[in-house]
Amino acid sequence: MKKYEELVKFIIKNIGGKNNILNVTHCVTRLRFQLKDESKANDEALKNNSGIITVMHSAGQYQVVIGNHVADVYSELVNEIGLKESQEPSQKKMKIKEKALDLISGIFMPSLSLLCACGMIKGLNIIFSFVGLYTQESDLYLLINAIGDCFFYFFPIVIGYNTAKKINMNPYTGMIIGAALCYPTINGVDLNFFGLNLNATYTSTVLPVIITCFLAAPIEKFLNKVLPSVIRSFMTPTIVLLVSVTVGFILIGPIVNAASQGISDALLAVYALSPVLAGILFATLWQVFVIFGVHITFIVLCMMNLSMGIPDPLLGSQVFVAFATSAVVLAIFIRTKNKELRSACIPAFISSIFGITEPALYGITITRPVMFAVSCIGSGISGAISGFLGFRYYQMAGIGLLEIPALLPTTNTGTVLLQVVICMIITFVITFVLAFVLYKENTQPSPSQPSPSIEETSxxxxxxxxxxxxxxxxxxxxxxxxxxxxxxxxxxxxxxxxxxxxxxxxxxxxxxxxxxxxxxxxxxxxxxxxxxxxxxxxxxxxxxxxxxxxxxxxxxxxxxxxxxxxxxxxxxxxxxxxxxxxxxxxxxxxxxxxxxxxxxxxxxxxxxxx
Missing domain, CATH: 2.70.70.10 (Glucose Permease (Domain IIA))
Structure with a gap:
């Protein structure tokens, strides 16, 4: 029997069976279902399974929180329900806000793990060169940097594929749209189209390819309906690519790039008013964003900044939230006499250190408001320090300990690394002390005091x-x-x-x-x-x-x-x-x-x- 086969069958049974599944994706910790009828799902049974952390209803999705091995569970789930890569997902009626969040998740989440992996490679390359394994002028540094940087450089190709799949367009057409926008000889050079002078760059960008795919989708749908089947297979993509890429490169791209720059400038202007206050608010609320599943929105904004070569300060202020959470869990582990709670703290602490805070959040802190408040306070303190020191995301990276390389610039690496370590220690120690002092558990009366009678207890x-x-x-x-x-x-x-x-x-x-x-x-x-x-x-x-x-x-x-x-x-x-x-x-x-x-x-x- 495969490792997660039993868990997957249990999940399918308790969400109403295979026929109740319209679509399913996954993020770092959650299976994200679109169900025909959510009332058929047995929330309580799912929550009581030891392999499931909790169940959430958010962004028009039925979310089953699994943990950091969710990708393995998803793979087994896909095999079990017979979902194919080319399968066109069904849709359910959602509110506008839910549709927006679902669209963002569908476009960005499938590639987020690889995005983080490539960011990790870039960050580790900086660390390796800093400690003297090789220099930044060496060919090995150049090769490793290319491995890490290629995903970001050709990001429009990946986003084009994901967008096309999400909006039910031929995903390979979306991929070619992204590749055309990235073509080296037309990026960053002076071009003239019908008297319009243009110098545009679309490598590493996000929004131009998404909007262009939205233009291409209805054209493709229309052509597939009206063209004879004998020529449809090659004439549809021919016309779609000629029209969408031309309009996308000349018209959509410049407008969207300007809008992206405006959004980035506005966020950075707000941050510049008070980096410390912005860091406090963002880091304090980060766990609330996670609870409601809307944190992906800020990850997308960070991607937009990085694609324009702008280090992002918002995600830079939440890096140490995981350490605040892990400190609270460790304090509870030491203070509690409840054996069941102690056993839950051990895996929750380990996963929190590596950035997967859901087991601690849903299993331990959220049902203990004081401890949840302490974790938010500790996070806010880390956000204040991050804002004061000016920590920024220079590339995407992992989470928890593996997120640290994201904060390292190519210059002044040693100083920033030392500041990061100090901030991590301060966050952990202060949060641990607060949690240790404030944690309370229902205790028995001391031997010196008479036990209350049954009548008094009632x-x-x-x-x-x-x-x-x-x-x-x-x-x-x-x-x-x-x-x-x-x-x-x-x-x-x-x-x-x-x-x-x-x-x-x-x-x-x-x-x-x-x-x-x-x-x-x-x-x-x-x-x-x-x-x-x-x-x-x-x-x-x-x-x-x-x-x-x-x-x-x-x-x-x-x-x-x-x-x-x-x-x-x-x-x-x-x-x-x-x-x-x-x-x-x-x-x-x-x-x-x-x-x-x-x-x-x-x-x-x-x-x-x-």
Whole structure:
């Protein structure tokens, strides 16, 4: 039996069978399915399988998070369902935002691993020359640099192939469009077309070939319908290439290159206003981007910058997020007495060091808000240092430890490498100390204290009052599966009638997301409550949310915590159902809903028993 055959058969069975699969791709850690009917998928069964980290619904895709061996699982999956390279994927109805993310994933993700590999080769070549294995003037340096640089130089060919496949065009036509745009004798030279002087370069670019393929696709479709079959096979590509490449080179390319330059200049201008602040925000939010599967967008922006020869500062500020996450996991491993948790920490720590943070994120930190907050704080500190030192991506590379070569320029390599190592150590140590000090576990009473009676136990912990005015529903009614299944704690859903959130008890603010859409609180007895306003409202980036408190602030029961514009959020197209969960529900024998229907702040919402 093949290594992942059993796991693959289990996945297929629990996503509704082969016939429920419209399309499937994969990224660094996830299988990304488009299913005919997602209701046929058994989320709970998939999540409970030891070979699966978690399940996510994002960007119009059904995502099964596997880990860093996802490519092997994908290969076995493709064989099992009989998917062929030339197979035309079916499509499902998606919103515009979902279509955009799906398109980006389909174009860039298939080649991301090779892109990172070639970036690693370029980075290692710099390191090898720096330590004296050979000089940058040697022929060996030239050869290795060519191996690493060829992918970037001829990137339009790869992107042309991927784009054509994604939009159901002949992929080899897309590849030839990319090759034509890269042809050496017409790049970077003065040309004249019908009196129009033009000097354009398309090697290493991204957008010109994508837009040109979008022009070519309908032409190809039209010609395949109207041309006789006897000449269609060669006349269709002939006409498509002549029209699309000519228009693409003369008209589309210059416009798109100028637009790309404008986008890059705008991002760099924002970064230049305060590199430290930009680094803090980007690195702090990076794990949130990963959770919602939108981090690929920033990778694409980085590719655009690199294709224009501009080192990218945004990805340069998130390199050390993996080390913050691994530090939290190590601290938990040392502090916890839970054998099951300790055993989960070991592989999560190792994978985090090498940049695969999903096992730690979904399996350990996200269900422990304090630890998740600590990992975000540690990441923010690393982002501040990265911004201050001006770290930038000079080439694509691996992730985690293998991402370090991406930060190394061809000159001043030793100084930058030393700064990178120092930043890595500072991030790890500070985050580890914070996690070690703040980690709390449900402990037994000390021998010197009398154990509580059964009656006393059943009466503790107490009551949690409603933080919002609205209509209460069971947690199972939540439109976010991670909450509805209770994976993030037991609680309920409130359909808010006004945009105000109040404290459900006397306690401390543990988490205040930078986007303002979620607050984590803990009371003096250690009960942790997460209040999450809306579904996917993190994508608003803080718009329409107005926090009244900050992390670490002591609050009283009934204190005004957060204001949000209820109607404006609805107009943006987001669901405003608010989730209230006891995030450390496993520490209690029972967390039950006290009432359903209409409720006002200070009414009893949840009853918690020790």
């Amino acid at each position: 009466k503790s912990y107490g009551e949690i009052s409603s933080p919002i005015k609205g209509e209460v529903k069971p947690l199972s009614a939540a439109k976010d599966d991670a909450f509805a299944t209770g994976a993030l704690g037991k609680g309920c859903v409130i359909m808010p009638e006004e945009g105000k959130v109040y404290s459900p008890f006397d306690g401390t603010v543990l988490v205040m997301f930078p986007t303002g859409h979620a607050i984590g609180l803990v009371d003096d007895k250690g009960c942790e409550v997460l209040i999450h306003v809306g579904i996917n409202t993190v994508q608003l980036g803080g718009k329409h949310f107005f926090p009244k408190v900050k992390i670490g602030e002591k609050v009283k029961k009934g204190q005004f915590l957060l204001e949000f514009d209820l109607e404006a959020i609805k107009e943006e197209g987001y669901d405003t159902d608010t989730i209230v969960v006891v995030s450390n529900s496993k520490d209690y024998s029972e967390v039950s809903l006290s009432k359903e229907g209409e409720i006002v702040p200070q009414d009893c919402l949840l009853t918690v028993k020790g």
